[in-house]
Amino acid sequence: MVATPKPVSSVEFWYEFASTYSYLSAMRIEAAAxxxxxxxxxxxxxLGPIFAGQGWSTSPFNLxxxxxxxxxRDMERSAAAMGLPFRRPDPFPQNTLLAARLALIGAQEGWVAPFSRAVYTAEFGEGRDVSKAETLVPLLDGLGLAGQQLVARARADEAIKNRLKIVTEDAQRHGIFGAPSFVTADGELFWGNDRLDDALAWAAGTHGGAAARR
Structure with missing residues (x-):
């Protein structure tokens, strides 16, 4: 008899490249998961369209x-505790439209995780401006990808542009209002880097609540 494979628990990691705390989650989520x-x-x-819906024109950390x-200050402490570099970027928040489109391409092609970590390291580890193609192209090249071609595709491909709009609308439907957010397979929402471990425990059925009793 062939054993039936056990379903793999899963968590969706919703992140915005302009989000400070998403940097911390992105750098630890794979090992923790x-x-x-x-x-x-x-x-x-x-997050821009979601903030706009709340009447915000910028990050609440600026408002x-x-x-x-x-x-x-909390980012300085947290990054130091994790052994991560930290440098406040200027401007903040940054325009992350191009980086997000590139990440969607990466999600399709299998390089989203290393690319996302590279963007966060450049932005919050080194204080660089990730809105610029001249920042993103070398990051892509460093992953063995064709940086110039990918940036050109992200700027011109209507399917990628529309995909980002749809994904952001999906976030709103999930009730997401900030980043990082984590959504389990059963629809449970957790918000904030300090809730990553709770989300993983819920997904794995080791949380003390309803998921553990299923």
Missing amino acids: AEAGVAITWRPFL YPAKGRYMW
Whole structure:
């Protein structure tokens, strides 16, 4: 008799390249997921349209200065604890449209994870401007990809442009209001880097709640 394969638990990792705390999650999620036995789907999207729907024209960390000051200091502490470089980029938040389109291509072609980590390292580890093609092309080249051609495709391909709009609309349908967010296969939503481990535990059925009793 052939044993029936056990279903693999999964979590969707919803992230925005302009999101500070998504940097922390992106750099640790694969190791944490492997330890928990959970598969990860990388879901890049844009927060701008979601913020606009709430009447915000920029990051809440800019709109509320006290919150912003706390966040930057918290990022310094958290990055240091994880052994990650950290440098505040200028401007903040950055225009991440091109990077998000490239990540969607990467999701189709199998290089989304290393590309996303490279973008975050350039942006929040080195303080570089990832809105610029001259920043992104070398990152792609460094992964053994054709950087110039991919950037040209991301700028011109209407299917990729439309895909990003659809993905961002999907985020709204999931009730996502910030990044990073994690959505389990049963639709449970977790928000924030400090909820990544809870999301993985829920997905793996090791959480103390309903998922563990299924």
